[in-house]
Amino acid sequence: MKMKKFLSSALSACLLLFPVTPILALDQVKIVSSAEVPISSREISISLSDDNILVDGVAVSNDSSNAVYTSHDIIYYEDKDSYESGNPYGEGSISERHSAEEAAKHTVVNITQPGTYRISGELSYGQIFVNVGKEEKDKVTLILDNVNINCAVAPAIFFYKVYECNTDATTETATNQVDTSQAGARVILADDSVNAITGSHVARIYKDNDEQKKLHKYDGAFYSRMSMEIDGESKGNGILNITADNEGLDTEMHLTLNGGVIHIQSADDGINVNEDGISVLTINGGYLSIFAGNGKEGDGIDSNGWIVINDGTVISLANPNSMDGGIDSDMGTSINGGTVIGAGSMYDPLESNSEQLFMFLQFAEETDDLIVVTDEKDVPIFAYDFPYDYTYISFSTPTLTEGTYHVYKGGDISGTEQDGLYSTITSYSSGIQLHHGGTSLNGGKGNRPDMNAHSERPAFPNNSEMPHLPEKGELPTIPEDMKFPMMPENSERPAPPEGMENSGRPNSFGGNMQSSSDTESYDFVLTSSSRGFTNVSGNILSTSNNGIGFTDVASNSWYTEAIKII
Template identity: 50%
Template sequence: MNSTKQRLTAWLIAGALAGTLSGCSSANTNTDLSQTDNSFDGTVITLADEGVLVDGQAASTDSSSKVYVSNDIIYYEEGKDDSYGEGSTADEHSAEEAAKHTVVNITEPGNYSVSGSLSYGQILIDLGEDANENPEAVVNLTLNNVNLTSTVSSAIVALNAYECSAESAAEPSKDVDTADAGFNLILADDSVNVINGSHVAKIYKEETTKKKYKFDGAIESKVSMNINGEEKGNGQLTVNADNEGIETYMHLTINGGVLTVNSADDSLNANEDNISVITINGGTITCDAGNGEEGDGIDSNGWIVISGGTIIASANPSSMDSGVDSDLGIYINGGTLLASGNMYDEIAAESAQNFIVLNFTEKQHEEDLIVLKNSDDEAIAAFYAVNDYTVLVYSSDQLAEGDYTAAKAASVTGELNGSIYTKISDADITAQLEYSTSGGRGMGHGGFGMKPEGMNEDDLKKPDGEKDENRMGKPEGDMKEPPENGGEMSQGLPDFNGQDDDSEKLTSFTLSKGGTFLYSVAEQK
């Protein structure tokens, strides 16, 4: 086992133990194995290393049961040759490690409430190979104080269930309705849930090179899925992933809950090329893709549509990735977004909500507090990122048209949601930010107001590269490390390394309808 794999495995196990010893107990997890939730209209599953209960009784091992337990987890086996799959040594696991895992198999549609802890386990939803076309093949899985760890595979997998968007895939659109999705993950009010998951590299079908299995996320869905909160909307879910965080093969819609996703690649991912849509309508979501070598905060191989909620999305600080990244367009129509990374992925001109983009000349640090003030010198918002960055995007319904300034602060007093402050009563300003007038100006409705001299439309688009199943449009080669100067490689933003020292500097900017780009942002000298 190499050092990277040892570190990731230790991280997953430590996360499980920490949740078992403190996280679940602090959330009043039910550890009385004789007790069930009689108020729940459905099947109650209680996880425990000593044994899994279903409606208060020991879980069946009969595969014909609607819920049964087994030890046949899908994982990438060690010691196989190239005919087995595309995994590396780092993806391999021993049979002994896999055998530690208890798989909780859900085989019938319905409502399921899960609580308790498994140090080595997986929840697998498999409603049969014909489920994809059956509108009744729907599982509603409520997490009610769950601590679940898998060190060899995804911790939650929806393998076969109804695909609500199969017909619309012929005519893809950013406007999708996943209300009838076959997999719904629900966060119970007042619950604290921790999912620690691994991944499965591509395994071939026998005697072919066609894919049989490939799970990239700690939570993996082969069909469109929804994440919902209950009435209070305060149910918490933390996902710790040694690869991607939450992944769907089609669409992902988030309507509520408090989500924190820590990943070694993309935190949220929807990977059907030119079809998938990630839609966010509510909730508080923090995406930290900084635990590996690369990764976007939110990545869709189709569209991203944000209409509500509070989203803090941070890319890996050491790679050319974005806080929000899509292949077909990013639309911000509501909510609050703070996205940071080392590359800018263009926000669609048709977005209904205003935004600003800051392109810094030097790497900014995650703890750096930035304060926005309006023309009346009132602080309307302040924020800090999850990881270091050179490009920052901020959007909120508080961004009205008008004049603004931005500054760094040592501290802020206000209402904190995630890493975004509002209702600010005091800000200890330490440095004013200034912007170069070279190359750009305020832009109308999300598109460039003017193109920098010498650039054409193609220069403003995302660089193309050879795509794989989960990542499109990434430049290939040795450009993994971001430059010290944020303008050099930031997508859609020109290089100001060679600008004249006497170029005009401004400390205020005007936000017109749509959005504003601020180039070569630096602290005032």
């Protein structure tokens, strides 16, 4: 009996204990709303609209203490000559000035705290302005997810202050190998998205003192003062279309492209990384297509330091009406992989220690034709249809090896093509075979002429109207005074500067090239010590077998996967 009472008491105690334990545990759990989760650890949604901007579904505030708020205090080049003190205001031309009324039209979406922000929607007059801080924690990721932003007075997307991951670099210690994985400015192109950025720039503004020190100067439509990375999401098919009234995509330090699809049309350099002797543009993947011909001058890609291309597809076309290059770097350009095309009226040599072979062609006359390169058996391994006249063309693909190649102009081609580049070639015939007059290690280098006479940039229309917002998936409509190719009405190329009268080529070009009748050949023999070919021409030689004719190259026994250039 006593035992029964003991068991009964023990069982009752157990039954009492078990329901109490989970109740105590639940009481200790705090239910946290999303608003209480730190900004840096969650994704913030920003939905743009001319009428109503939403942040996580709630109307945006104009309270500057918030992580996201709106204002109208955009940085721009004012329409004035001097400060009230009498000191000069800046160096901008008349076309680069803007009225206070024009600037006030713009809604600035300010981002003030580290974190990830997914942005969608449209702003007819606006700017994304990131101003966080300089500490290691001050990193911002912008996920562009079908966004369309137009800014008529300044960059449309502007990383003003974030963490700089490479503060220790100097001109003495800098190299072309940089790690930007911890960059404070990061951009991701959302899968299946089409994003359009139409932007302006800010000409140099002085501080209000007698020393005329720089206060502001931001040259690109998409701009970062610190190192920046751009990537795609998992599919890597997100698209970024940049249309610029000056330069396109700029950083003041390093820029790394890892993925996504980027198209740039600019009125000056398409891409510029501009810290002298330090900046590095690194391309590790993705697809990049640049045309820098919407103004009076412009390199396709311009680095004041280095350019390193490791993979991806790069098409970089300079302004066809100026003495600029498709790929221009002060410290050297290395191609280690990918498919690369550079074209212009100037050539900066590619590095001889590049891991991947390249070919440079200096044409006797400007060409805007289809150029096809075949192997010794005339299997096409490269084809690109140049849209404008260029004299200096360089290209590199994984299919290039040491050996003999032939080069053809024009003809009939079929295959898979995008932006003029053929990724596969199924047939080619009737091209005019070209020959060259000499070779060199990497093409030599000419002196770039003084282009100060062409420093003024085209501006948006004087009525300050921006292009109409495009339908989703379309590029913005370019204002009439920005449309390319900006050729004179008589369709003639402007006269070259003094010292460049010889077919638009500098007299000093090709110091290490040889060119004579003894070296003329239809065989372009590519080796590690001979990559450049001068005086490329279609004029018929006495030994010529002019033109080729074959179709369905895939049916030939010697056809290989080598014709797939991407």
